[in-house]
Amino acid sequence: MSQPTFLLDGQSVPFDDGQMILEAARAAGRYIPHLCWHPDFxxxxSCKLCVVKVAGRHVSACATPARAGAEVESDTPExxxxxxTLLQMLFVEGNHFCPACEKSGDCQLQAMAYDLEMTTPRFRHFFPDRPVDASHPEVLLDFNRCIYCELCVRAxxxxxxxxxxALTGRGINKKLAVNAESGxxxxxxxxxNDKAAHICPVGVILKKRVGFAVPIGERTYDRAPLHEVALPKLEGDT
Amino acid sequence: MSTPRKLRVATVSLAGCFGCHMSLLDIDEHVFALLDKVELDRSPLTDLKTCGPCDIGLVEGGVCNSENVHVLREFRAQCKTLVAMGACAINGGLPAQRNHLDVGQCLSAVFQSRPGMDTAEVPDDPELPLPLDKVHPIHEVVRVDYFLPGCPPSGEAIWQFISDLLAGRTPRVSYPLLHFD
Structure with a gap:
């Protein structure tokens, strides 16, 4: 029996039983935006950037199993x-000051804003007060940029x-916490060298003393846009 | 056939560093093509102090004091199309990094608490505009038509953006010219 397929923006995508829409699309070389999803987890x-429309309903592509014959809309103006809008809310909720961020050019939030041509934060900025934690000899924590994807928590x-x-608090009072009595x-x-030290999609968890080892202008998303970088390397790619 | 009317353009730097204006000058020889199509109204380049009716207003910098509010409202009232140019106009930028601090404490830290300034006072000359308690992106104060990100936007990005506007197209700065830094 041939492999089942669904339609992603009108094009056929094969999938294995139990595979999620986002995973199947990736395996077929089709990008669906995502921030909190990671292939190792x-x-x-939670980020809802991977939202797609299936049979008129909004679902998260990362957590919705693919079904044979389903029509999935993703790369549409709507x-x-x-x-x-989700990105704009993420930008105004924290302090995302790209010109002073050493993750600039390697940041997935920023790269996705470029991809989706977000030119304005549109909403009123919260300008929250979030002190940094520079106590660790090798790693700096800048909570200003946290988007609560929980990748570091999970890793x-x-x-x-x-x-x-860990994440503590609820709703707008949610924050990333460090599991120590002193905090x-x-x-x-x-x-x-923990996995958690290298998984932050934005600029919260930063290795000290290497911030500008790769100059601005020569970084990941300076060389190629997110929708290309985020796809797995296919056979024959160089 | 008569030559088309030149468009009037005003520019200003509010709570900015003039970096976006420097970048505007980085369009190099395009400046000749630009001046064939526009004439400048209020701008640091003309040193005019008030803004007349204009087609396009380019605003660099956020809103950090009372004078910025007046100037920005003047620009909105006079310019058919208002553009937020650069990071500070769009999200407050560097000046907005004081927003989680108390403005009174900022002033006393700068003018009174530094070594050798124990007896100094926070300047209160009536000619000085009063600082606002927070620095605001300009879209929080007036309606903004278009946004041109960058710190500063590159000369190339500015030229593409302005060329679109002058040609009557919806301006679009996309990858790889779109940058927040």
Whole structure:
């Protein structure tokens, strides 16, 4: 029996039973935007950037199993406008001051804003007060840029076996916390070679003393846009 | 056939560093093509102090004091198309990094608490515009038609943007000219 397929923006995408829409699309070389999803972890479904429309309903592509014959809309003006609005809300909620951020050019939030041509934050900025944690000798935490994707929380708990990070509070009072009595990263067993130290899609978890080793203008998303970088390398790619 | 009317353009730097204006000059020889099509109204380049009726207003910098508010409202009232040019106009930028601090404490830290300035006072000359408690992106104060990100936007991005506007197209700056830094 031939492999089942669904339609993504009118084009056929094959999938394996149980595979999510986003995964199947990626495997077929088709990009669906995402921030909290990572190939090494189960779907989280919190950022909602991967939202697609299936049979008139909005669903998260990372957490919705593909179904044979389904018609999935993703790269449409309607969905991309909604994604841009989500990005704008993420930008005004934190302090995303790109000109002073050493992650600029390697940041997925910024690169997605470029991809979706977000030119204005549109909403009123919150300008929250979020002190940085520079206590750790090798790693700096700048909470101003956190988008609560929980990738560091999941990486530390599931892969490093340490549970260094957690989200505390609810709704607008939610924040990233460090699991130590003092609340300082230096008082945990966090190490610079942990998985959690390298998974932040934005500029919260930063290795010290290498911030500008790669100059601005020669970074990941200076060379290619996110929708190309985010896809897995296919056979025959160089 | 008569030559088309030149468009009137005004520019201003509010709470900015003039970097966007420097970048505007970085359009190099395009400046001749630009001056064939536009004439400048109020701008640091003309040193005019008030803005007349204009087709396009380019605003650099956010809103950090009372004078910025007046100038920005004048631009909105006079310009058919108002553009937020650069990071500060769009999201407050560097000046907005004081927004989580108390403005009174900022002033006393700068003017009174530094070594050798123990007896100094915070300047209160009536000619000085009063600082606002927060620095605001310009779209929080007036309606803005278009946004041109960058810190500063490159000369190339500015030229593409202005060329679109002058030609009557919806201006669009996309990858790889679109930058927030």
């Amino acid at each position: 189960p779907p989280h479904g 969905i991309n406008t909604e994604r841009r 530390s708990r599931e892969q490093d076996g340490k549970a260094v990070f 300082r990263l230096a008082d945990t067993d966090f190490a610079a």
